[in-house]
Amino acid sequence: MNKKYALFTYILLFLPYSFLCLLIVTHSAQAKEHEIRYRLKWLFNTSVAGDIYANKAGYFAAQGLQVNIKEGSPEKNAINELELGRAEFGVASADQVIRALDKGARLVVLAQIFQVNPMQWIYRDDQPEIKTLNDLQGKTIGITFGGNDETIMRTLLTKAGIKEKEVKLSGVRFDFMPFFRRQVEVWPVYRNSQGVILQDKLTKEGEAVRFFNPAEFGVNFVANSIITSEEMLKEQPQVVEKFLTALLQGWEAAMNQENETKVLAAVKALDKNTDARIMQKQLASTRGLVLAEAEAKKIGAIDMPAWQQTEAIMLQAGQIKRAVQVEKYLQVR
Amino acid sequence: MQLVCDNLSFEYSDNGTIVLDRLSFTMQGPGFHAVFGPSGVGKTSLARIISAGITGYTGQLHLKEIKTILYSYNMERLPGWSNIGNILRQVTPSGCESLLEELITVFDLDSLMHSRFARLSLGQQNRVNLIRYLVQDFDLLILDESLANVDEKLRHTILLHIKERFSDKMFLSISHNLMEIATFCKKIVVLGSRKEEGREYLLQGMDVQRDREVAQDIAQDMLPDRKRLDEVMLEIMNAC
Amino acid sequence: MLVRRFVRRIAQFLIVYGIGLAGLLGLKYVLALSDYVVPDISLILETAKEVIADYIPAVFSTLSVTILGQVISIILAFSVGIAGRKSSWLGSFIRVTAYNIQAYPIVALAPIIFILLGDGFISRLLIASMICYFPLLLSVLGVMAAPVRDIEHFYRATGRMTWQLEVKIRAFENLSKLTTVISGSATLAMAGTIVAEFVAANAGIGYSIRTALYQSDLAKIFVALFLIGIIISVYQGLLETVGTWIIQKTSTEASSHE
Numbered sequence: 001m002n003k004k005y006a007l008f009t010y011i012l013l014f015l016p017y018s019f020l021c022l023l024i025v026t027h028s029a030q031a032k033e034h035e036i037r038y039r040l041k042w043l044f045n046t047s048v049a050g051d052i053y054a055n056k057a058g059y060f061a062a063q064g065l066q067v068n069i070k071e072g073s074p075e076k077n078a079i080n081e082l083e084l085g086r087a088e089f090g091v092a093s094a095d096q097v098i099r100a101l102d103k104g105a106r107l108v109v110l111a112q113i114f115q116v117n118p119m120q121w122i123y124r125d126d127q128p129e130i131k132t133l134n135d136l137q138g139k140t141i142g143i144t145f146g147g148n149d150e151t152i153m154r155t156l157l158t159k160a161g162i163k164e165k166e167v168k169l170s171g172v173r174f175d176f177m178p179f180f181r182r183q184v185e186v187w188p189v190y191r192n193s194q195g196v197i198l199q200d201k202l203t204k205e206g207e208a209v210r211f212f213n214p215a216e217f218g219v220n221f222v223a224n225s226i227i228t229s230e231e232m233l234k235e236q237p238q239v240v241e242k243f244l245t246a247l248l249q250g251w252e253a254a255m256n257q258e259n260e261t262k263v264l265a266a267v268k269a270l271d272k273n274t275d276a277r278i279m280q281k282q283l284a285s286t287r288g289l290v291l292a293e294a295e296a297k298k299i300g301a302i303d304m305p306a307w308q309q310t311e312a313i314m315l316q317a318g319q320i321k322r323a324v325q326v327e328k329y330l331q332v333r
Numbered sequence: 334m335q336l337v338c339d340n341l342s343f344e345y346s347d348n349g350t351i352v353l354d355r356l357s358f359t360m361q362g363p364g365f366h367a368v369f370g371p372s373g374v375g376k377t378s379l380a381r382i383i384s385a386g387i388t389g390y391t392g393q394l395h396l397k398e399i400k401t402i403l404y405s406y407n408m409e410r411l412p413g414w415s416n417i418g419n420i421l422r423q424v425t426p427s428g429c430e431s432l433l434e435e436l437i438t439v440f441d442l443d444s445l446m447h448s449r450f451a452r453l454s455l456g457q458q459n460r461v462n463l464i465r466y467l468v469q470d471f472d473l474l475i476l477d478e479s480l481a482n483v484d485e486k487l488r489h490t491i492l493l494h495i496k497e498r499f500s501d502k503m504f505l506s507i508s509h510n511l512m513e514i515a516t517f518c519k520k521i522v523v524l525g526s527r528k529e530e531g532r533e534y535l536l537q538g539m540d541v542q543r544d545r546e547v548a549q550d551i552a553q554d555m556l557p558d559r560k561r562l563d564e565v566m567l568e569i570m571n572a573c
Numbered sequence: 574m575l576v577r578r579f580v581r582r583i584a585q586f587l588i589v590y591g592i593g594l595a596g597l598l599g600l601k602y603v604l605a606l607s608d609y610v611v612p613d614i615s616l617i618l619e620t621a622k623e624v625i626a627d628y629i630p631a632v633f634s635t636l637s638v639t640i641l642g643q644v645i646s647i648i649l650a651f652s653v654g655i656a657g658r659k660s661s662w663l664g665s666f667i668r669v670t671a672y673n674i675q676a677y678p679i680v681a682l683a684p685i686i687f688i689l690l691g692d693g694f695i696s697r698l699l700i701a702s703m704i705c706y707f708p709l710l711l712s713v714l715g716v717m718a719a720p721v722r723d724i725e726h727f728y729r730a731t732g733r734m735t736w737q738l739e740v741k742i743r744a745f746e747n748l749s750k751l752t753t754v755i756s757g758s759a760t761l762a763m764a765g766t767i768v769a770e771f772v773a774a775n776a777g778i779g780y781s782i783r784t785a786l787y788q789s790d791l792a793k794i795f796v797a798l799f800l801i802g803i804i805i806s807v808y809q810g811l812l813e814t815v816g817t818w819i820i821q822k823t824s825t826e827a828s829s830h831e
Contacts, residue, residue: 074786074787074789075786077789079610079789080609080610080789083606083607083609083610084604084606084610085604096789099789099790100607100609103607103608103612103616104608104609105607105610106607145775146783146785146786146787147787171775173687175687175688177688384730404726404730405727406726408723409723409724409726409727410721410723410724412724412741412745413746413823414745424728424731424733
């Protein structure tokens with residue numbers, strides 16, 4: 001009787017898992033026919049203006065594609081979605097891509113939207129300007145433990161020969177109070193989103209700010225990139241080509257100042273909470289990050305040396321176990 | 334000492350069921366009195382009205398020389414965090430300790446004083462419960478099946494002892510035990526469906542005392558007034 | 574007896590954990606997923622070796638907040654439950670207030686708590702207590718508001734009833750229920766602490782999970798979940814043992830008295 005009961009219990013325990021597995025498998029195959037699913041890294045905002053505009057202005061439609069753009073989050077990871085068959089394209093940061101490659105994921109990088117990493121640090125201009133990395137010494141620096149800003153900052157400190165005890169690293173969260181209260185002097189922000197908001201708030205208080213950009217100190221940690229699976233590239237190269245063409249056209253148009261009103265309207269339709277004035281500033285900031293060195297490169301150009309540096313940094317930091325040779329996975333056009 | 338119910342009526346407010354309908358009777362003097370009747374005729378409701386456990390009745394309740402009324406019932410429990418001896422001593426008013434010891438002996442509970450209440454049989458539990466009421470200060474004690482599940486011989490011993498020891502107190506016994514009520518009670522109010530409108534049966538019981546030395550022999554049919562007892566029992570049955 | 578109880582609890586957890594892991598690994602091989610999406614056993618073990626030295630202190634840090642948070646919520650739940658047991662206006666007010674506060678999801682309140690109190694120990698403690706508190710309060714209110722008539726009647730009839738005695742009677746009569754709820758609430762306190770650490774804190778296993786999530790490192794998350802499962806099994810086993818001991822101690826008499 002007891003054995004029977006135990007067996008019954010185990011069956012009961014297995015049932016939810018079996019059901020879950022079934023759900024996952026069936027859900028993966030639930031895409032609408034001909035619909036392309038594109039998973040962003042974060043929520044709809046001006047940082048993804050080009051993605052939104054490519055859809056809104058009909059660039060995808062012009063290529064005969066019906067694209068469903070979905071918001072992302074740490075839990076809604078584009079790489080996972082590609083592998084599980086829930087998305088055909090996605091946005092992932094370079095560190096996510098390299099980590100995934102290290103663990104055997106089969107994906108390729110199609111484009112790199114931001115030529116300058118928006119991940120920067122903000123500080124008040126009544127503080128001494130950070131002209132060299134040694135100026136970081138003795139400062140209270142905010143980092144997101146586990147985030148790529150931690151990797152970047154640790155790389156910068158190593159590069160400058162600054163030991164961890166010579167600075168004060170302070171974990172940051174979603175609220176900016178420690179920075180407002182001057183408990184943290186140098187605060188990590190996405191230059192074109194939170195950076196704009198913080199700058200605006202402090203300007204209202206009569207305080208000017210500066211941004212500390214790691215790239216200016218030789219650390220080019222690549223930000224977001226457009227990815228797809230190896231399988232997708234192999235089996236549907238035309239779709240990949242059409243998608244990428246439309247997406248980059250969308251970004252090009254979105255970054256054109258002449259289209260600003262239309263682009264802001266398209267973003268506003270999806271991001272209702274951000275103030276229009278802030279949004280305009282964010283778009284201007286995004287433009288600077290996407291179009292940097294545009295004379296030499298096209299929008300979406302993959303900065304191979306920066307990718308290699310990113311990999312080297314991660315390898316050195318022990319975040320990956322082996323060199324993945326990321327250049328093999330970059331689809332340089 | 335007098336308990337008068339004058340035209341007492343009571344119905345449940347939730348379903349409108351009439352439990353007592355213009356009940357009137359008078360009980361006088363100390364001693365054992367009883368309320369008898371089949372289940373559901375309102376015996377417990379009457380007891381709870383008298384002990385102020387129910388309000389919302391109509392009619393009058395007159396009490397003369399009765400200040401403190403206690404109501405004990407079958408299935409009451411004592412807390413389980415200590416043994417019976419401790420719990421009983423905690424609720425015994427000072428000066429009543431010897432009475433408590435006396436009752437423990439008469440109720441045949443000496444050996445159980447170190448036990449927890451939950452460990453006792455139902456009959457033992459009811460005896461323990463009754464003791465703690467008897468050591469209180471009261472004028473009228475209502476015993477609602479308070480000696481249920483106690484074996485007959487011991488029950489009779491207890492009843493005779495209570496009648497003797499608390500001869501100045503009034504008791505109102507609610508029981509289904511026809512022979513016991515007929516034997517030990519003075520006045521018996523019979524509640525039943527056959528009563529005539531506006532009138533209850535108030536019968537005279539045998540009110541047997543210890544000095545008549547009959548208690549232990551009732552079950553053996555050795556009661557000198559056995560014929561009278563049969564008549565009383567018949568009267569009660571007819572009244573129901 | 575004690576060891577057997579712990580072994581049984583841990584074995585039960587290991588079965589559930591094993592089934593979960595097996596399900597995921599099954600999915601990994603069926604869908605040919607990479608180690609990035611679902612790590613294989615060797616990667617989990619390798620990761621465990623790397624992080625265990627950091628994760629064990631982290632899980633104990635979480636446990637310490639859990640225990641303290643639970644103690645606070647027990648005290649609070651009993652205080653409010655006792656005060657709110659009467660059907661008086663005050664009692665009803667306390668009950669309604671308690672329900673209303675609980676109606677707000679804790680993840681929505683957490684940012685406010687962290688802004689007010691910072692991301693240190695106190696915030697973790699408060700959130701853990703808040704998550705653990707409500708189910709406890711419901712049980713305590715349920716117990717304290719329900720009269721035990723068979724016992725209380727005598728004390729009321731003889732004018733001996735005090736609020737302390739009333740609470741004692743009701744608590745004692747529902748000791749088994751209360752100890753079960755208290756030991757069950759350990760899981761909630763642990764979940765609360767982890768949520769707090771996950772949302773915003775700089776210590777504890779919840780914080781480690783968040784960091785691992787940033788790095789999409791599921792292997793680390795598996796290791797963290799394993800440690801959480803083990804520690805909560807042991808803690809709950811301990812609480813159950815204490816509960817059983819209390820019940821035995823209070824409801825049975827010493828053999829010398831039999």
